[in-house]
Amino acid sequence: MLGLDIRSQRQKVQTWLQRMLSWAFWQTLITERLEHTTRAITGGLSTSELGALLRGAAPTEKPNPRYRLHTKSFWFHIRPRYYQRGSTWFTHTWRLGWFSTFFFMVETITGLILMIFYTPSPLVAYGNMLNILSNVPFGKFMRDLHRLGAEGMVIAVTLHMLRVYLTGSYKNPRQFTWLTGVVLLLVTLFLSFSGYLLPWDQLAYWAVTIGTSMAEAAPVLGTRVNLLLRGSPDIAANGLLRFYLLHVFLLPLLGFVFLMVHYYKVSREHGISLPAAIEEGDVPVDVRRRGEERVDFIPDLLTHEILLLALGTFIMVAAVAFFFQAPLESHANPLRTPLHTQAPWYFLWIQGMLKIGDKVLMGIILPTVIFGLLFAVPYIDEFWDWLWKRKSSRLGKNRRLGISLALVFIVIMVVLTLMGSPTWGIVTPPGQEIAQEFSPEEGEGPMQRIPYEQYPVGYFDTRTWTYPTDRPPTEFDKTFAEFKARVEQEVQHNSAWKRGEELAKQKGLDAVYGAWTITEWQQDLKQIRVTIDWNEFDPATEQLLPDEKSVFTDKTVYIHRKFGD
Template sequence: MFGLNFQRLRQQAREAFERRVRIITAGLSIAELRALLRGDPPTEKPNPRYRVHVTSFLFHIRPKFYLRGSTIFTHTFRLGFFTMFFFVLELITGLILMIYYTPSPAEAYNSILNLMSNVPYGKLLRDLHRLGAEGMVIFTALHMLRTYLTGSYKKERSFTWLTGVVLLLITLFLSFSGYLLPWDQLAYWAVTIGTSMAEAAPLFGKELNLLLRGAPDIGAGGLLRFYLLHVILLPLLAIWFISIHYYKVSREHGISLPAKFEEDESLPKEAVKRAKQRVDYLPDLFTHELFLTSLGLFILVVLTAFFYSAPLEHIANPQQTPLDTKAPWYFWWLQGMLKLGDKTLMGIILPTLIFGLLFAVPYLDRNPYRMAYRRPVAIALGVLATLTIVVLSYMGLPQYKIETPAATRIIQDLAPEEGLGELRAIPFEQLQPGVYEVNATEPENLCPEMDFGCPALEAVFAEFSERVNEAVEAGKLPEAQAVLVIEAWQADLVKVTPRILWLDPESGTRKSYERHIFLHRDHNRNE
């Protein structure tokens, strides 16, 4: 009797659990879930997986099926999926980071330090958010490039292309608006340079610059504006246009087939027929996306755990402009254009025309074909534009066409004002006190009393010597003398001073340049 009751209780519990699972999964049973994840056929009739697309909010926005040809990985490389993946990652990590962030100049930097030091997994969250932002910019741009090269913007997809260009702009400004929030030197001066471009706008440039900054210089008002842009206005705009973009793709015209299946008449009919076969979203594409999501998260966590750390420099100082100040990397091309001519022309008018042309691509390209060999002009223009962006980005680097005094450049490269640099990367144990003079001290075996020597210090001193000698030979540092001085300053603290003296040919006097770097045993950098 007791055994019978026990079995009945087990049966009731199983049935209750089954009902709960069906409620949560919009009608899928446990057996159906198991079959779905295994890629097996449906276990019930009619197919319960189609019912999910009607009853589930998360699945009703997904098509029931895709054409097999459009799911070929090398056709789309899942660039659109990964762009959306990064956007969702940014939303989740950003909402958590908002809890610990205070948007004021007095507290912003300290809140980042607190997040990294005292909040469990705070540094990981910040690294994921920063890396996700970089990834979103990259994948959005690659997605647009792929769409252009495959001609997937033609005919009924013209409006979808327009929403894609808008999303590219929103992505750039989303990343740019978040750049200022750490309130460090890197962020402050990068955004200062970026917003100064707005001042070149004709008619209302000064007003636009003032609107962005909140004052002639970026301060509390500017930080609050960028914070509100980053967490409210731009995310809402992104969600709106993503919804429109996704609706057009999923409900109206779908993902384009590879052009060969539509235009290449030499293909066997069986291949074309197979490309147009339906592939159910559940389970085939769902499990594929589940795998890609898991793989993406795994790669990001590994990168942030072992290889990537979101930069955080010294607290923002409006009175000190660091050397080699530059805009965020995705605006280097714009900074490169500014070096070519007038600020208004190169910084405002031409970029506006470029994005205007991007919007107009579907209407300017009247060629009905999508295959590359039938679109030589469009493909050539796309490749040329991509190469131009790369070249302009290189020109946007601070080192391009900006003449820095040789002594300053040598020391800046070894120990940059912002960032780690080779000198600061030397292990503390290898920073042996002494005066190491270029061309007088041999770079090899600087630390004979150490069992394993000091290879990192020797490598840095050898590079320092080589750079100084090259500058002497080039006539940039006449009669130069250079030393690297390491002093035991306090317990677990050393002072490193690279110093260069040279004869100024114009004045006939000797000049010098040096920088003092304090390195603690427990920190990579602590000036």
């Protein structure tokens, strides 16, 4: 029929059926398919090679098939095929560059998720924060991760730079790599700083106000730079939008570009530096040989990096699950400067410098000089070697001056940071300071930690109150005892208070005292009025001031039964 030979067709069908039913056919087919797919995915590795690789065995084919991945796959061509063993020693790199990148990735992912729930407008930004905390599943988790990652990134990048300096890795031929690294440090600091403003709470608002007002001190351009950053004389809607765009667009873009250049320099051009001792042969030959031998990226380093990834993720998740909380203070209020305003910790050294000198010199010129010097480190180094006509060396014993300078610099930075913290050099009236210690304007103090139920209603006076001996002390008793001790301590150490008390006693008046008036103000709400009166007197005449003229501390604190902690 139509030239179709049914008999021969039947023959064909039979042969075909026989083939279909034989196990060998299927086996070959599956093996071939599997082999093909595996090679397609791994960029040329056979299944047997993959097996050997996972077992940690040596390559089964020659030339090493594992290198094919680096030429054939998109992801792995970025990575070198092998490293020199010495450059991968943990005590040489501490994996700090790797962790910097890790944090950058964490920030990108968590940041993108947080972006979904955030609008950069002063009217709603803070409400968005509350919403993320109270209404978005895993919202707090993401925010805490993002904040922790930011701190981690600043730490990792700084330590990375320190490590590179101490091992002399910035030297020829890696000068430009160092330069891009300093740019990345700046990008990291400004990324962190610009993110500071976004929650639009008091912490954010005032830290950024301090930061940008420093820009204002710059000669000639200061006011303009400040205006450009803030979008108006004060930080408001425009400023928030600008910081938001800096934070989510410009700075990450800059960071990404420089990260690529930096990484290209490290992995493609010069490789990670070898430990100086290995490079300059300051070790026995066998150690040197071991340090210079090849380590394949796949599988040795890739496995290690996946381990680091698991470790980094675990540490972050555990930290957020058990103890780390991103702070959130009350809504930004341009009209009210919190008592202890401070810059983020990594800028405290600038705040410390501002306390000892002029705003222009300390806030603008010196930081510029410091970062300028950082940029120039490799070139200054070369110049120094040229000046003394000696060979460049990375060994610590040949760089005593350089390393000593770095250590002095670190000590200075630590001291400046301590000076930058609000406990140094800021004089607050002692009564106000005591009230602030027990109930800070932002966050929680000892008074907030007393459970609602343990607040007794009544009037409590440090002159008459005694520690209970007939019953177990409550949190209130413990805290009020601390308060009493604190007030008495101030009388001991503060000469004005001491003299005031003496003058008052001569006149038979009240001694210095602090008092808490605790009222059940509403249902589930208690009011605690803290009064501290210290007999202020006129220093010229040594006359006690009348009540309405003397300053006394009067702070009203409210505690709700369910406000949490």
